[in-house]
Amino acid sequence: MRTRTVRRAVVSLAALGLAATVAACGSSSTSNGTSSASSASGASGTNYDGMSAADLASAANTEGQVNWYTTFASTDVQPIVAAFNKVYPKIKVNPLRLSASQLPPKIITEQRGHQYTADVVSGDSPQLAQLIQANALQPFTSPEETPLPAGLSLPTGYKTVVYAVTTALAWNPTIVKQKGLPVPTSIATFTQPAWKGKFSIDPTAVNWYDSLIKIMGHQQALALVQKLGNNNPVLVESHTQALTDVQAGEPAGAVTAYGYKASSLEKKTPTEVAFLNTSPLPSSLNLIDVVLNAPHPAAARLFVDWMVSQAGQTAVVAQTNHTSLRSDVTNDAKVWDPTKWTPTWGNPTLPSATYNSELAELGQALHAPSQ
Amino acid sequence: MATLFDSPTRQDATPPPRTFGGGWRQLLNGRYLAMAIASIVVAYLALVPVSTMVYASLQSNFLGVGQSNWTLGNYAKTFTTPGFGQLVANSFVYAAATSVICIVIGFGLAWLVVRTNAPCKAFARAAALVPLIIPGVLNTIAWSLLLSPQQGPLNQLLRTVGLPVFNIYSLQGMVFVQSMHVVPVAFLMGTAAFSTMDSSMEEAAMASGASPARTFFTITVRMVRPAIISAALLMFIQTISNFEVPQLIGVPGHTYVFVSQIYAALQQFPADYGTVGVIGVFVLVIAVAGLYLSRRVSKGAGIQTITGKAFRAQVQDLGKWRWLGFGCFVLFFVVAVVLPLAMLLWSSVLPGYESPSLHALRDFTLSNFSAVFSQPALVQSLKNSLITSVSTGLIVTVLCAVVAYITVKTKIIGRGFLDGLATVPIAVPSVIMGVGILYFYLVAPLPVHLYGTLAIMIIAFVTITLPYGMRYIVPGMAAIKDELEEAATSSGASWFEGFWRIFVPLMIPSLLSAFLYSMIISFREISAAIFLYSTNTQVVSVQIYDLYRNGTYPVVAALGILMVIFLVILVVLVQLLSRAVGIRQRR
Numbered sequence: 001m002r003t004r005t006v007r008r009a010v011v012s013l014a015a016l017g018l019a020a021t022v023a024a025c026g027s028s029s030t031s032n033g034t035s036s037a038s039s040a041s042g043a044s045g046t047n048y049d050g051m052s053a054a055d056l057a058s059a060a061n062t063e064g065q066v067n068w069y070t071t072f073a074s075t076d077v078q079p080i081v082a083a084f085n086k087v088y089p090k091i092k093v094n095p096l097r098l099s100a101s102q103l104p105p106k107i108i109t110e111q112r113g114h115q116y117t118a119d120v121v122s123g124d125s126p127q128l129a130q131l132i133q134a135n136a137l138q139p140f141t142s143p144e145e146t147p148l149p150a151g152l153s154l155p156t157g158y159k160t161v162v163y164a165v166t167t168a169l170a171w172n173p174t175i176v177k178q179k180g181l182p183v184p185t186s187i188a189t190f191t192q193p194a195w196k197g198k199f200s201i202d203p204t205a206v207n208w209y210d211s212l213i214k215i216m217g218h219q220q221a222l223a224l225v226q227k228l229g230n231n232n233p234v235l236v237e238s239h240t241q242a243l244t245d246v247q248a249g250e251p252a253g254a255v256t257a258y259g260y261k262a263s264s265l266e267k268k269t270p271t272e273v274a275f276l277n278t279s280p281l282p283s284s285l286n287l288i289d290v291v292l293n294a295p296h297p298a299a300a301r302l303f304v305d306w307m308v309s310q311a312g313q314t315a316v317v318a319q320t321n322h323t324s325l326r327s328d329v330t331n332d333a334k335v336w337d338p339t340k341w342t343p344t345w346g347n348p349t350l351p352s353a354t355y356n357s358e359l360a361e362l363g364q365a366l367h368a369p370s371q
Numbered sequence: 372m373a374t375l376f377d378s379p380t381r382q383d384a385t386p387p388p389r390t391f392g393g394g395w396r397q398l399l400n401g402r403y404l405a406m407a408i409a410s411i412v413v414a415y416l417a418l419v420p421v422s423t424m425v426y427a428s429l430q431s432n433f434l435g436v437g438q439s440n441w442t443l444g445n446y447a448k449t450f451t452t453p454g455f456g457q458l459v460a461n462s463f464v465y466a467a468a469t470s471v472i473c474i475v476i477g478f479g480l481a482w483l484v485v486r487t488n489a490p491c492k493a494f495a496r497a498a499a500l501v502p503l504i505i506p507g508v509l510n511t512i513a514w515s516l517l518l519s520p521q522q523g524p525l526n527q528l529l530r531t532v533g534l535p536v537f538n539i540y541s542l543q544g545m546v547f548v549q550s551m552h553v554v555p556v557a558f559l560m561g562t563a564a565f566s567t568m569d570s571s572m573e574e575a576a577m578a579s580g581a582s583p584a585r586t587f588f589t590i591t592v593r594m595v596r597p598a599i600i601s602a603a604l605l606m607f608i609q610t611i612s613n614f615e616v617p618q619l620i621g622v623p624g625h626t627y628v629f630v631s632q633i634y635a636a637l638q639q640f641p642a643d644y645g646t647v648g649v650i651g652v653f654v655l656v657i658a659v660a661g662l663y664l665s666r667r668v669s670k671g672a673g674i675q676t677i678t679g680k681a682f683r684a685q686v687q688d689l690g691k692w693r694w695l696g697f698g699c700f701v702l703f704f705v706v707a708v709v710l711p712l713a714m715l716l717w718s719s720v721l722p723g724y725e726s727p728s729l730h731a732l733r734d735f736t737l738s739n740f741s742a743v744f745s746q747p748a749l750v751q752s753l754k755n756s757l758i759t760s761v762s763t764g765l766i767v768t769v770l771c772a773v774v775a776y777i778t779v780k781t782k783i784i785g786r787g788f789l790d791g792l793a794t795v796p797i798a799v800p801s802v803i804m805g806v807g808i809l810y811f812y813l814v815a816p817l818p819v820h821l822y823g824t825l826a827i828m829i830i831a832f833v834t835i836t837l838p839y840g841m842r843y844i845v846p847g848m849a850a851i852k853d854e855l856e857e858a859a860t861s862s863g864a865s866w867f868e869g870f871w872r873i874f875v876p877l878m879i880p881s882l883l884s885a886f887l888y889s890m891i892i893s894f895r896e897i898s899a900a901i902f903l904y905s906t907n908t909q910v911v912s913v914q915i916y917d918l919y920r921n922g923t924y925p926v927v928a929a930l931g932i933l934m935v936i937f938l939v940i941l942v943v944l945v946q947l948l949s950r951a952v953g954i955r956q957r958r
Binding site: 067068069073074075077078094095096097099104105108109110112113114115117127130134175179197198200232234235236237238240241243244245247248249250251252268269352355356359367368369 | 435516521540637641724812814904909921922924
């Protein structure tokens with residue numbers, strides 16, 4: 001009797017499980033709105049770029065969702081989505097959080113397999129440049145976009161900036177004092193023997209290295225990262241993790257800390273995090289673009305418009321402490337003040353060959369896995 | 372006794388297989404249809420990732436822009452890359468050292484539990500198996516906090532007592548963390564081997580005047596040698612394919628193994644699939660060679676000493692040393708379970724990570740636990756993990772039951788090949804499995820697109836756990852006498868009715884064990900999932916990794932504690948279910 005009960009339970013479980021599998025498979029494929037090339041945005045013949053804001057919003061509401069591939073920290077993604085949904089409650093945002101270096105392979109691999117899942121992508125400029133070169137994006141000029149900083153240029157249709165990111169030096173003041181370490185005054189401080197093995201660096205920070213090359217010249221920049229590499233750094237790819245490591249006390253310093261995050265943490269825990277902006281200040285852009293054959297072309301454009309609008313930028317700065325290039329949005333003065341720290345921009349359209357060679361050079365200098 | 376983790380090895384109690392005669396009409400009956408479907412599914416699951424990896428390794432521009440040609444250039448390039456030798460050396464030392472440590476600890480604990488009168492065996496079993504429940508990524512995070520060179524509380528303790536610190540970010544650190552995680556597998560295999568080993572030879576040795584130590588090393592160890600070799604190989608492959616330890620401990624400390632190289636190759640632009648394919652094939656060849664040698668050695672070593680019936684393993688009296696055995700249980704429990712869980716618990720009740728101290732408790736909070744449920748992405752990933760792991764458990768259990776029937780109870784031509792196919796996934800590291808499946812479902816002209824769905828995750832998890840499911844179900848199937856099925860058939864029952872009413876009830880312990888094991892492994896799997904997730908299909912292990920990389924330790928820790936509680940409850944429930952049907956008494 002009891003055996004029969006168990007058998008029934010097993011059958012019920014099996015049925016439930018298989019139903020769940022089928023439901024999951026079905027719901028995923030439909031809810032994500034993955035499209036193949038044949039059902040791409042252009043196929044309908046609709047000119048989304050020529051639509052008025054109201055028509056675009058209406059079309060986006062009909063589509064009902066947007067798939068957003070992003071490098072925003074996972075904890076920042078949901079509040080930004082919530083801010084968007086306050087304005088557009090009928091559009092479900094499906095975010096996919098990826099590291100900067102994961103972003104291009106993910107989208108390009110999907111597209112090579114004729115899977116067009118992403119609608120919008122936001123990430124660091126070198127990675128977005130790779131996607132442009134691979135023809136994985138589609139041009140879109142947002143009426144909300146702001147002019148690029150002086151001296152920078154991007155191809156027409158790919159000029160929408162989400163934020164500027166600066167790279168600062170960070171350290172744990174309590175540990176630095178406790179261990180008698182020299183307080184960082186420049187990147188070179190971390191090449192001193194006292195700091196050996198006590199700082200972290202991102203071996204994939206090509207945008208930072210590219211800025212450094214502009215600031216110092218190639219040979220000097222390479223020599224500097226080689227010295228850093230020979231001082232046994234801890235390799236941490238995530239800049240956010242690098243800072244929380246500093247906050248926890250080990251390693252005691254970080255060479256490639258993002259200024260916005262360092263400032264946030266310094267405000268919360270001043271005894272555990274301190275940071276320094278160098279001048280010139282290594283800086284780069286984070287861009288947002290519409291992906292080729294986006295399955296939700298109207299929602300994609302609407303999302304980009306919102307993200308670079310004053311409302312979107314205010315939400316981004318309020319939630320993440322990132323730096324907006326819009327003049328009508330107030331930034332954290334400890335992170336961004338071009339009169340104090342002159343930004344030196346990494347090339348936002350870095351050619352693939354240069355990107356790969358700088359990545360390999362940086363990795364080799366820091367004794368990272370060969371790339 | 373039948374418990375969740377009992378008897379994951381095959382026994383020799385296999386009854387003589389039977390042939391099926393009859394005309395072509397028989398091919399259409401339920402038995403043959405079920406068998407045919409199961410065979411096709413197993414062949415498909417085993418061959419897809421392997422063949423895709425081989426294909427990618429032989430293409431000049433796999434998934435790239437422009438034309439791709441057949442080439443051996445990827446092999447030449449990878450094998451001549453500076454540092455490849457070091458990579459191979461690191462990988463082998465890492466995996467081999469882990470295997471050796473796990474064998475010593477896992478088989479040592481198993482021997483104490485099964486073959487000695489060391490006290491508190493129930494506690495010992497729990498102590499040895501709980502690490503299996505702690506997801507690997509959480510275990511790795513916990514140890515990296517416990518043993519970070521300067522601030523890690525254990526290293527601070529070592530420094531206080533004047534001992535040298537242990538740098539977790541080293542090859543030794545990798546071996547230690549991975550060993551703590553994989554010991555339960557060795558324990559399970561050791562338990563099965565010692566439980567089914569005839570102790571008459573040991574008794575004879577003792578009667579001839581051999582000391583207990585001499586008897587142990589000259590008789591006991593030799594008799595379980597096949598199981599040791601089998602376990603060592605399994606752990607070697609599991610370690611080679613492990614993702615979290617190389618990424619979270621190896622890379623920061625500049626110790627690179629195959630997985631770090633694969634991950635680095637996938638992050639290039641464009642992704643270097645050729646190198647990934649070559650490393651995958653390289654590992655596969657080594658694993659297959661290891662499996663082949665393991666089987667040969669097992670045959671030569673006289674596996675007939677390990678049987679499943681008709682005797683009880685003799686328990687050895689350890690005298691006053693029995694408490695030393697108990698001390699071993701406690702020590703392992705403290706190191707492998709208490710310390711990492713305590714570190715997770717500590718991290719989960721603070722707003723930001725701080726080294727353990729009374730002073731830090733001023734910031735005590737439970738908000739991280741509520742944060743787990745307030746993040747829609749996390750809740751979604753929990754749901755996804757639940758769906759994928761339960762589905763995997765069910766599919767593996769059903770599939771393995773049918774395949775085990777074919778390989779154990781029939782004489783169908785090709786059953787040996789089918790058995791081999793079901794074992795192949797053991798030789799494919801999970802990380803390669805993930806990449807291979809990703810490739811295939813992106814490029815294959817299938818009528819249904821599975822990329823971006825949970826189905827592709829389930830396929831990967833089923834493939835990964837299939838061999839383990841077989842290890843639980845085959846012995847259970849072999850132990851059932853043929854007469855029962857014959858009686859059912861002669862009473863007019865169809866094959867399906869016979870299978871359902873005879874085999875299933877008698878095999879419930881094995882089926883539940885297979886279900887639970889494959890479910891737990893799927894729930895915590897990350898090595899393959901990291902390559903397969905998309906929007907709305909993130910699973911909880913990937914979320915944990917991502918949150919950790921974003922520095923959100925406290926929420927990660929809170930999530931980890933909740934996951935462990937959930938899995939423990941699940942295991943206990945299944946155990947209770949087993950007891951409810953009197954399985955323990957029956958066996």
